[in-house]
Amino acid sequence: MSSIWIILTGALIASSCAFLGCFLILRRMAMLGDAISHSILPGIVIAFLVSGSRDPLPMFIGAAVFGLLCTIIIQLLRNQGVQADAAMSVSFTALFSIGIILISLFTQQVDLDLDCVLYGEIAYVPYDTWTWHGIDMGPRAMWGAGAAFLLSLIIVRLFYKQFKLTSFDPALAMAIGIPVAVFHYLLMGLVSITTVASFESVGAILVVAMLIVPAATAYLLTERLGVMLGLSVLIGTLCSICGYFLSVVLDASIAGCMTMVAGGLFALAFLFSPHQGVVTRWWIRKKLRTQI
Amino acid sequence: MLELFRDANALWVLAGTTLLGISSGVLGSFAFLRKRGLMGDVLAHSALPGICLAFLFTGSKNPLWLLIGATLTGLLASLFLSWITRFSKIKEDTALGLVLSTFFGFGIVLLTQIQHSDFGNQAGLDKFLFGQSASLVGTDVVMMGSIAFILILLVSLFFKELKLLCFDANYGKSLGFPMVGLDFFLMLLLVVAVVIGLQAAGVVLMASLLITPAATARYWTERLDHMIIISACIGALSGLVGTILSSVATKLSTGPLIVLAVTILFFISMFCAPKRGLIAKWLRLIQTRQKVRQEQIYQAWNQLGTQTTTLTALSEQSNLSPAQIRRWLNQKKRGGQVVEGSPDTFTLSSTSWKEASDTALLGLYMEMWHMYEDIETDCSIQDIEQLSDLPESLRAQLQYYLQKHISEEDQAKTYHSMKKVGIEL
Structure with missing residues (x-):
């Protein structure tokens, strides 16, 4: 039973990350997931110090606030003419360091495992269950990831046209009166919430991987946004299932194996994608040459 | 330590x-x-x-x-x-x-x-x-x-x-x-x-x-x-x-x-x-804004053609709000370049009046410079801050184009007014 819970949680996390990752890739902000997942550390520590417990809700709020704060700082710096990559690394490294300093200042009060934040351990997910009216509803992390996924699905479905246009042609979107900044921050908010809901169980690195790799794979396979969104969710789910079984075989970290599977799928798409693969293009060129 | x-x-x-x-x-x-x-x-x-x-x-x-x-x-x-x-x-x-x-x-x-x-x-x-x-x-x-x-x-x-x-x-x-x-x-x-x-x-x-x-x-x-x-x-x-x-x-x-x-x-x-730095950029922005404001007001004053004029006339001529012009006038009053006669009537000192006509003329010259590409000169348009920066040869060329332009404009005006009253050319 526990393996089904792990696969299901992993699939939900991978799907919700991959879904939003498509928009990040199209907006050329792929590294934002990395920045957000590092910068939520001070939020978690502060929430822990204020609430004095390991309750998930205050931690969730603290982390989401700092995730959003990080994107706001990045945007402010970019508006002041700072190069995009510099704006990103300056803000997330500073916030992460503040988090570490806070942890070392309040070592006695804070019982947070730094390794756990970065690596995460999805194998423990089934033991932290949510009981509702005395009924065991399954792992809490699964419900969190599911809720985040549902929220993104609803919001993106509602404003699909606007998200599409602001991702592909922000200048046109602005010209016809779509509030580009509002949709930017809406997306950032969704990414923050999804990152925060996922990282506790799978670690920051898997969140970054799932935000980028399945979406990039889907990007190579299609030229339509709708298809890309569907494909990336499918690939994310596949990564979760294959990654789990690979981890059983190799006796290694589940999150790491899921990332490896995602990387492998990307490599396949990179080489053999029907229109854009390196090998397929080479093959088409060779066929053309013999025809001529 | x-x-x-x-x-x-x-x-x-x-x-x-x-x-x-x-x-x-x-x-x-x-x-x-x-x-x-x-x-x-x-x-x-x-x-x-x-x-x-x-x-x-x-x-x-x-x-x-x-x-x-x-x-x-x-x-x-x-x-x-x-x-x-x-x-x-x-x-x-x-x-x-x-x-x-x-x-x-x-x-x-x-x-x-x-x-x-x-x-x-x-x-x-x-x-x-x-x-x-x-x-x-x-x-x-x-x-x-x-x-x-x-x-x-x-x-x-x-x-x-x-x-x-x-x-x-x-x-x-x-x-x-x-x-x-x-x-x-x-x-x-x-x-x-x-x-x-x-x-x-x-x-x-x-x-x-x-x-x-x-x-x-x-x-x-x-x-x-x-x-x-x-x-x-x-x-x-x-x-x-x-x-x-x-x-x-x-x-x-x-x-x-x-x-x-x-x-x-x-x-x-x-x-x-x-x-x-941001502070330096911000200071530069303020300076440029003040300079542009001064040019706008000088040009408007020059177009009005009198050394003494009213606030409302200036405001209409320059498309700036009366409050903006009032702020500039007060600043100049402290420097002694502007004298307030009866309420809302202002007189420009003669040096500033000269400066105003120079600014307006320079504005026209600049327009000519942007309009005609075959002007021959070694100096770049960014280096010109005031009328005295223009070398003599360049100034002569610009003056020539300006006069040509004005006469063409006059001709066009006459043509339109003649058409209006129905005279065939």
């Missing part, structure tokens, strides 16, 4: 972090200019599988082997990065994240395998990534220092080529420089700089030390050689400050303090740098 300088071990740490700041400051400048600032983050993460593989093959935790392993996977990561961007439509930022997470995921798989299987002496492998500068010993620092020295030497030897690579790679190619090879060479230097820092500083600190000093230095200068020196100094300074602070407040670890020090330096530069 003084104790720090008596303690030999602490001195080693201090020397180590300072050297680290210098080498990453120098190489970070190139990474920054190539818009590869996030490269430090990627290389630092992709060192993990290299470290694990080196441990698996050699079975020892000798830092030299671990460094070699980390360098190899770092190079592999940067190769993948350039392949992905070159052979597919995937953009740079996506490729960065992709390589980072896949390599780190692979590293975690290896790490957990090592931990689960019975390798014995594996504890502390992951510490290599989080960094522990407090534990630096003499031999570590000597190794770091000599590698850093070689890196800086190589950069100064190939300075011209690297400069070309950063600013105009295509031009370099046309000159016959092997640009792809040079790019790989720069990557190699970057990988080594990140890897020697990892042990002392950890992943996040290396990501920060590689880019923030360079971004800070960019505020102070427009020259590459100056930028590299400033960036090295900022790296060294933040290394020093971070280490000293952490020795004063013993609870705090060095790495995050160095990051905070360098971030604070960045923000100070962002606001206070003389030319590119």
Whole structure:
């Protein structure tokens, strides 16, 4: 039973990350997931110090606030003419360091495992269950990831046209009166919430991987946004299932194996994608040459 | 504080972090200019599988082997990065994240395998990534220092080529420089700089030390050689400050303090740098705004044609609000250039009246200059601030075009008025 819970949680996390990752890739902000997942550390520590417990809700709020704060700082710096990559690394490294300093200042009060934040351990997910009216509803992390996924699905479905246009042609979107900044921050908010809901169980690195790799794979396979969104969710789910079984075989970290599977799928798409693969293009060129 | 300088071990740490700041400051400048600032983050993460593989093959935790392993996977990561961007439509930022997470995921798989299987002496492998500068010993620092020295030497030897690579790679190619090879060479230097820092500083600190000093230095200068020196100094300074602070407040670890020090330096530069800083830009904006306001009002006053005029007339002529004009008039009244007669009626002093007509004339000349391209002159249009800046020959040409333009305009006006009353031409 526990393996089904792990696969299901992993699939939900991978799907919700991959879904939003498509928009990040199209907006050329792929590294934002990395920045957000590092910068939520001070939020978690502060929430822990204020609430004095390991309750998930205050931690969730603290982390989401700092995730959003990080994107706001990045945007402010970019508006002041700072190069995009510099704006990103300056803000997330500073916030992460503040988090570490806070942890070392309040070592006695804070019982947070730094390794756990970065690596995460999805194998423990089934033991932290949510009981509702005395009924065991399954792992809490699964419900969190599911809720985040549902929220993104609803919001993106509602404003699909606007998200599409602001991702592909922000200048046109602005010209016809779509509030580009509002949709930017809406997306950032969704990414923050999804990152925060996922990282506790799978670690920051898997969140970054799932935000980028399945979406990039889907990007190579299609030229339509709708298809890309569907494909990336499918690939994310596949990564979760294959990654789990690979981890059983190799006796290694589940999150790491899921990332490896995602990387492998990307490599396949990179080489053999029907229109854009390196090998397929080479093959088409060779066929053309013999025809001529 | 003084104790720090008596303690030999602490001195080693201090020397180590300072050297680290210098080498990453120098190489970070190139990474920054190539818009590869996030490269430090990627290389630092992709060192993990290299470290694990080196441990698996050699079975020892000798830092030299671990460094070699980390360098190899770092190079592999940067190769993948350039392949992905070159052979597919995937953009740079996506490729960065992709390589980072896949390599780190692979590293975690290896790490957990090592931990689960019975390798014995594996504890502390992951510490290599989080960094522990407090534990630096003499031999570590000597190794770091000599590698850093070689890196800086190589950069100064190939300075011209690297400069070309950063600013105009295509031009370099046309000159016959092997640009792809040079790019790989720069990557190699970057990988080594990140890897020697990892042990002392950890992943996040290396990501920060590689880019923030360079971004800070960019505020102070427009020259590459100056930028590299400033960036090295900022790296060294933040290394020093971070280490000293952490020795004063013993609870705090060095790495995050160095990051905070360098971030604070960045923000100070962002606001206070003389030319590119925000405060300087803001002051310049105010100055320009005042100058434009003055030109607008002078032109309006000149078009009204009288030295004495009313506020409402000025406001209508110039399309500025009465409040804006009132503010300007009050400022000039204090300087004595404007005298207020009866309420809301103002007289311009004769020198200012001359200045107003000059400004208006210069405005017309400038319009001519923009309109006619065949004006012959050596001076650039940006250098002209006032009427006396115009050389005589240029002024004569502009005057000629202006008169021609005015007469054409007059002709057109007469033509239209004649048509209106129905006279056939």
